[in-house]
Amino acid sequence: MKNNLFQKLTSGVLFLAAWASTAAWAVNDLPGGPAVRQLNLQPGATKIAQEQGWLHWFMLIICTVIFVAVFGVMFYSIWKHRKSVGHKSASFHESVKVEIAWTVIPFIIVILMALPATKAVVAQKDTSNADLTIKATGYQWKWGYDYLKGQGEGIAFISTLDNEQREMSNNGAKGVDVDNYLLKVDNPLVVPVNKKVRIITTANDVIHAFAVPSLGVKQDAIPGFVRDTWFRAEAVGDYYGQCQELCGKEHAYMPIHVKVLSAADYSAWVATEQKKMAAKQDDPSKVWNLADLSKRGEKVYAANCAACHQPNGKGAGPIKPLDGSAVVLDADKNKQIKVLLNGQNNLAMPSWKQLSDTDIAAVITYTKNNWSNKTGQLVQPADVKAAR
């Protein structure tokens, strides 16, 4: 590869400059994600991404040639036409012919550049005839995936950054040498290979962006609106992306992991997933006891609430503490249910209505009976259902 020579040269130079980081981390390239000291676009796993890579080389070469030619002239002039070498200045200061030439020629070059770009734009905007349609919903700060149409219809799950990696980040990532740092999620988006997958994006709170470089897709996820994009992965494997539109404090911590499986593996995954869903279905009218519900609430809390309110419930900065909070301790449990369902403070505390009745009931029960909060109150799923 052309890159390798570059890479070796640069890494030699870099070793001196960046000894601190090179010495501290022994990190490898991440297939489907960034490589160490990568210089160019990630290798494309779809036709569109390869086309984008080709276009980038095409532009880079033309621009470099023009750049070298133009500045070759300038530096020649700087070398030859100096006062110190006794050059006397000429007196010309216009030439209609030359000026027309260097207006028209760049214009033609620009048109030539636009032709292949136009083809690529048209191709990447064509989201028709998809084999599988998935809705990606941006939440602060996680992704929700709903399989809308095609094999696996009805599957839905939330995909969150691995909590351990989030902790590593807080601790300064000292001595960490994981290749997928900040890219590991609990539930990757699973899709079949060689099938046209249409991603419909939307968001729950603010604008996010669904982006996976190696698949050649980037599409803003806009609250209140739906937009779409598509990809057809040509090889089985893992592909990584991250949210690419500023969405608040945890913007850097909502990665995207797309797992591309063979047709058979995908079918098997769909089957197990559907079984799991059937088993997981909670009966919202079930009456729970305090210990079980609190235990479940602890998990819900860790997955959804701890990032802001902290595992110790004390909050941080503008994030309000739950430990000792008047709303949590209030005898009227509907107060806290309302906050979770509708959000608060202009959605600085977002709405959590996408969680199930049982999960909301569990997490409220947990917060009412944990840390120094000892209310003994129990919120049943039916209470949440009634408040919706």
Added chain:
Amino acid sequence: MSAVLDSHGHGHDDHHGAPHGWRRWVYATNHKDIGTLYLLFAFTMLMIGGVLALLIRAELFQPGLQLVNPELFNQLTTMHGLIMVFGAIMPAFVGFANWMIPLQIGASDMAFARMNNFSFWLMIPAAVMLAGSFFMPGGAPAAGWTLYAPLTLQMGPSMDAGIFAMHILGASSIMGSINIIVTILNMRAPGMTLMKMPMFVWTWLITAYLLIAVMPVLAGAITMTLTDRHFGTTFFNPAGGGDPIMYQHIFWFFGHPEVYIMILPAFGIISHIVPAFARKKLFGYASMVYATSSIAILSFIVWAHHMYATGMPVTGQLFFMYATMLISVPTGVKVFNWIATMWRGSMTFETPMLFAVGFIFVFTMGGFTGLILSMAPIDIQVQDTYYVVAHFHYVLVAGSLFAMFAGFYYWCPKWTGVMYNETRGQIHFWWTLISFNVTFFPMHFLGLAGMPRRYADYPMQFADFNAVASIGAFFFGFAQVYFFLFVVLPAMRGHGDKAVAKPWEAAEGLEWEVPSPAPFHTFENPPKLDATATRVIG
């Protein structure tokens, strides 16, 4: 009136010196004093914005969070952008305009001297409010300098302070622009026709029209944000049927002309320096004027190239792609003209020329990455990554800021009456040029590899280039402190060789017809000009 001012003693009826003490600055109506105030203000803001940038780079030196939490990180990136754009670059060019436009057109002062004073002093409360927002509950605004809705609707009270500050800065800019337009159109010395005007005056005339056209658009966008936040409207809030993308359209309708507002005066400065040090007239004066006007007009129809990732229809993407690529034609004309000016000249390389050549070389790299970014399919890969960060720092730092350094060194003898220290100037140039490239060149690689911008922490694979960029950034920052302490301050204190009226052999223009330093009052009576309108003949 003159009787009152004459009470301090010296001077006769029509000739009086500067007032003394704080009154000279607070009540300033002299274009030179106000120009100095603008430039000092802009440099102060450059330092504040620079400290924020260094905090960002320090945090990004290694993966993991070490210095700041992600909330503060977002505040830093947001405020760095706002302060640099609205507090440093824009006011600095207004400072140059105040100093140089009356001198270059043979006018005695700006048209509206008191409005000039007001538009400067308005910026102080705005800047205090903007920078002070860090100390408000919830910290400074953290929605990015573009202030995209609906994230702005989640911000704390500092967002309102930020909006108010931007309103005031916008009002100040509009007043400044009106002043500049009226001065240029009405106060030129007899004989200076439009097509004989110096290029810096031309570029500022066009810039001032751009400012008047787009600052109210920004004011509209942030006012709608304000009413969404407090008065129950839902312009941008989807929960009430609003459209967050409409905000982006309005913002970038302002935002794209804004980037030309920040670069056109730089083109003007370079168009003076290159001919002066090549000892040859500017090549293609008329085509420079036409190219500048074309860039200004095209800047109104390219805004949505900032929004390819929002999901525009095919035809929309194609239109904005073609229009954007077209801008490279007039921009290319300007670069070709500068090089043709240098061609077969008799060049010397004092600091102004070094910065001018550095500008042309490095700014053009930013121009080419701009052309690459304009291609929608490539932009889908690099939109909102460090590639964009690299691109706009190449055009705003190596473009606008380098041109201002060039302009400072070029006109410093006229402003202060002494020559700057040439060795120190050259140290400043090479130090700045090298550290700039060490900082921003690796960001191209980071962006291509997929590192998103505005990230407080990043995957390990990006570590080395981030470390290099951070090291470069600190060197770059210290270079500017050196510039102020060892170049600007000595010159302001009058240390250095005395400057003659025209210290540069082949410099042209009316500013070189008055003594150095320029007296408090110049061209009190309209000068009589020669046929080229570059010399005073009586």
